Amino acid sequence: MDVTGLDAVDLAGRIAARELSAVEVMRATLERIAAVNPAVNAIVSLRPQAELLREAARADAQTARGPLHGLPIAIKDLADAAELPTSQGSPLFAGQVAAADDPVVARLRAAGAIVIGKTNTPEFGLGSHTYNPVHGATHNPYDLSRSAGGSSGGAAVALATGMLCIADGSDMMGSLRNPAAWNNVYGMRPTWGAVPSEAEGDLFLHQLSTSGPMARSPGDLALLLDVMAGPDPRQPLGLALAPVRDRLGVDPGAVRVGWLADWGGALPLDPGVLDLCGAALGQMSGLGWQVEDLSPPFDAEAMWESWITLRSFSVASGKGALYEDPAKRVHLKPAAVWEIERGRAMSGRALQAASHRRSDWFRAAMGLFDRFDVLALPSAQTWPFDGALDYPRQIAGHAMDTYHRWMQVVVPASLIGLPAVNIPAGFGEAGLPMGLQLIGRRGSDAQLLQIAERWHQATRWPQERPALR
Template sequence: MPTSSLTELSAVALRRLIGRKEISPVALLDDAIARIEALNPAVNAIAAKGYDRARAEARMAEAAVLRGDPLGPLHGLPVGIKDLEETAGLLTTHGSPLYRDHVLETDDASVANVRAAGAIVVAKTNVPEFGAGANTRNAVFGATGNPFDPRLNAGGSSGGSAVALATEMLPLCSGSDMGGSLRIPAALCGVVGFRPSPGLVPMETRQLGWSPLSVVGPMARTVEDARLLLAAQIGFDPREPLAFPLDADAARQARPVDLARLRVAWTTDFGGAPMSAEIAETLRARMARLAPLFAACDEIALDFSGADEIFDVMRALSFVARHEDAYRADPDSLGPNVRANYEMGARLGLADAARAHAAQTALFRRFQALYRDYDLVIGPVTPVSPFPWTQLYLEELAGERLRNYYHWLAPTYYVTLVTNPAIAIPCGLDPRGMPFGLQVVGRFRADLALLDAAQALEEALSTMEGMGRPRPDPARLAAPRPELTAIVTAPPPA
């Protein structure tokens, strides 16, 4: 592992140094590329690489600095873009052999916003096929290993982004989230993943534009860095049906929060999500240490009854909308996770969809009532410590067989259904020595208030022994792991 690199610095610090002419965008990009080439063979986080264009853009960024031109908020910063987001001139595979040669001339809206802010897109980051599942592995680029132990799962579907950040290859990466795809890999890799309110970051390629399930958002090593990227990603776009305005300057600038004035509710399972005793006890111990920070810190019982059935239907509908043509042409062209969701959706009728929408509305209203008494809800992100990446998904937990390949994601997809903004922030290590994350859920559309509170909480955690952001052991990243880049396949789900 390289002993030193500019990419170890925070994105906020790097941008400040570029603006002061103390570091060069060219030198920063060179460091990022060197670190990718040195470390990626051990974890396989990076998919397609765009070094030639990035180097040309870095030279232009440097010239702009030297001329004294106005600089964007991300000027000269190297970033990674999740391989589900279309990126002009750079291969975007969606983790599927169907898109092995897919290169477009246009960016998705959020990518265009990030470029307009001055960022330099260095590479795409690895994903599961079409983002289906929380294990980042596909038949195009292979599997992504956890930076704390590359034999284990890095989470997903933004697993490549989380690993690129944790290993300090890149200072900022994008992600997206339907059932937890920003929050899960962030928690399993010891970084920050923020799921914004639906519509805040434009996602104009979503087939079901009125569905609030899927969002694009930022990933970073700190909340402050995540805010910097979020401020660039947001933008009121007329192609986004759920769009609502938010001032980018307000997104970047934290407002002071006195944690001692906040009332916090917490839960080990969100009222029914599968959960290992180990993770439940870890959360309980963490909350006991955090309780003195807050005005109130109460364990509460939540009512998420029906959430699994709601998510089944809502998720399946989106897969039918996205994959019907490919399935009809050749079902075997899709992997087992995608096929399972499509086939579930194809069996549903209008009455199923109506019941799910009505039940989601009732669930939303029950959850919002909590915020009459509390400012934040805190819970776990995942129910288990990372398992081997060779295991496609978790099939059983605590002696109970799980419902399907994504049931183990219930702690995050329950929160998806109520649409509140949510963030995963690192909180030390679990009993197995792997990263542990807190899922912090804010009020409806109160994205900035949640980020303010999360930044204050992150600062407090950094002062508490064993509660701050962990960093990977360089010894585990010393040797390439060719098994990660082998073409991987999986048996059909049971």
Template sequence: MTEDICWLSATELVHALRERELSAREVVTAQLDRIERVNPAVNAIVTLLPEYALEQAADADRRLAAGEPAGALHGIPMAHKDTHDTAGIRTTYGSPVRTDNVPDTDELIIERLRRAGVITLGKTNVPEFAAGSHTFNPLFGATRNPYRPDRSAGGSSGGAAVALACGLQPLADGSDMGGSLRNPTSFNNVVGLRPAPGRVPGFPGPAAWSTMAVSGPLARTVADVALMMSVIAGPDDRSPISISESGSAFTQPLERDLTGLRVAWSPDLGGSFPVDPVVRSTLAAQVRVFEELGCVVEEASPALTGADEVFRTLRAWQFELTLGPVLDQSRELLKPSLADNIEQGRRLHGTDLARAETLHTQLYHEMRRFFHRYDVLALPVSQVPPFDIELEYPTSVDGVPQYDYLDWMRSCYYITVTGSPALSVPAGFTPDGLPVGLQLVAPHRGEFGLLQIGHAFEQATRFGLRRPALPPHPVAP
């Protein structure tokens, strides 16, 4: 029964809790039991609060029994990404600089989740300050891929994705600048959505007008992603770019007839980056599913000239903006690649930022025009399958050298700078059993239609039902 509870979807759990078929205490106890047995093998949850979680569960059951109003996620347990501030709970950002950091207030996404009735279990692992798509840091070590524990879990929401894949929690929160909601979900056979900027408003932060980093949901199903979006999306006057549409738009049915839908399939965005042949072949076989669903599929790519320059310039500028004081005070405690990224921001001039913003605008219009011809763009989430956990990043993709920790992430971060929402859905496995995700991209602010397309693909393929065969004992570090 405990195992059954841990593999229920969030949608199923919400129904069972409201109908009193399960109590919040039963759900939390089941998740805590599984975390105790499985988490040592994968290192997904790095701060665990069992007593606190059980207290919240008891209160959730009491309020439901008393007939008090219940939020959309009443009684659902979640551990939160360790870069999302949680009031009264240690939030380290995976860095020795913030080993003992305990925020006074919740970040906006956490505030909304708790208001909806989420029960906090603890925190999930991240790379240091969420820099990079491989989850390891000097405080907690690396998070392991449950399908192959000697492989990367991706990142930066790596702990969150692995916790979902292992049945440690039904929903997860994450963030994404260069692929952090997409890459780890691809590596772990779960679902992640990077919303358009402003769909899930952010607060607090020093760069409120920035469109680079967004928060969003991870789950085991597209329906659960939609459920979580109904809670975390919607306007907030603390974010100047927040979208006015209510999150309730995500409660509509996901079922949709895709007949005539125009799908652009691009294995490498017109040769913009190398892709491992096994990823390319795995996805090419699955794109045919859209034809079976009645779609018109063509190989086509938007011309994303300048995407690399835009992303690297604006990322470096934002890293200096947010982490410059940390570099000045604690340089010796930062990993070299992170310190170098901050230094790159300090070398920028006004002309660099002006050129980046001009190209940024051009990329938006190129994508806007592309979606006049097509309804959705399909491409790889990641250019490689999960790689050796001992590497900081893949040093080569299909024989092409990768010179830094960003190079191999172009398939995600080229989409970031277009402003389009992007969904990562399970799309198959390599011959040696490693997950591969398909990235679906929709017009600006077209998240709900994107979820409908992803749901249809998910229901037709059912790859997300394949669970990892977890090792029975912890893997030695």
């Protein structure tokens, strides 16, 4: 039996039934990491093998602590896990060991997961390409010369290669969706507020980023989301989601899909992306789903201007102190400096105007959900690009005017905090994966996963694992 190919739900059930031990699972996990991680560089700060095997043995000696009992997990290197370094991909924090768990990490441990190390991320999570000066680049296992995406690139690669069965990630601008698409796995951005963040800094204004689950199946997304989600009394804007996993088997029926394609030509896409997505939409029609082409429901440029204003304001708020210290500023990547300088220059009037545009888009989107269960877009505008680049300078002959413009396609969900899940859509002519975003109404996380599960049962794309050995 290939333990590293089993889903988390299956593994957890076997551990609970004593059909497999946590030690056996840990040993298989560490052997897989030793075999493939040197090529892809997805897992960093790995704990010593003897220490991990002892923790797994303790798990075997205990009654199951929760739904993740005995399952290995590595934490995205933006979040604190006690006694592990949190570099954030920055030389400013390299080797800095966390004293305590962030709220989500504490929930994973309480549910029985064994934290084995960290997963790689871009510096401060900025940019959908996982490379940094501390741990280096993470490579796409379907073509080692290509980007793994980001910022949850390490997590996605670890899943695709069987080094993990579940992984946490975070998503401000597509960081749970883009790497999932480029590594043929599932990544879910939950409704904003469903998963608490660390109770630090401003708790009211910066409603953009959220943590969420990644996995090779929607069932495992649901398993992990039920652990991660739930209000935290230290945070004022939390959302209570009903448990998702118990409702996963409900047939979503004739799903109504609104296909937004390239937003009426506003979003340049690499050749072949729409063809692959179109084939996936044809499969959806074959499932009895109702797919309808949609005209652009909102001005794409107005949405983009709102996004980059609010994003820069958020980044400047969180990282401004590093910029103010000249000795630290020189160690910041250019994208971070650009974001901070833009954010610090924002006027109150500009921020208010951006928030008004965001509100207008929210109202327009809610009207669409009177007609559709989900809105669909590609999860990325380009195929995995050359890993030696910092970002693609053009798509289909269109110049990219910022380091993140090539990911504009993820903004419609991120700007207004809607739940979105990447579903694998297959492979292009070069053998590289691509995915579709399914975007739901606020709070429709369970329905989104029911739809994703129906798709998964019909396609099983993550079983097409990379040939990497």
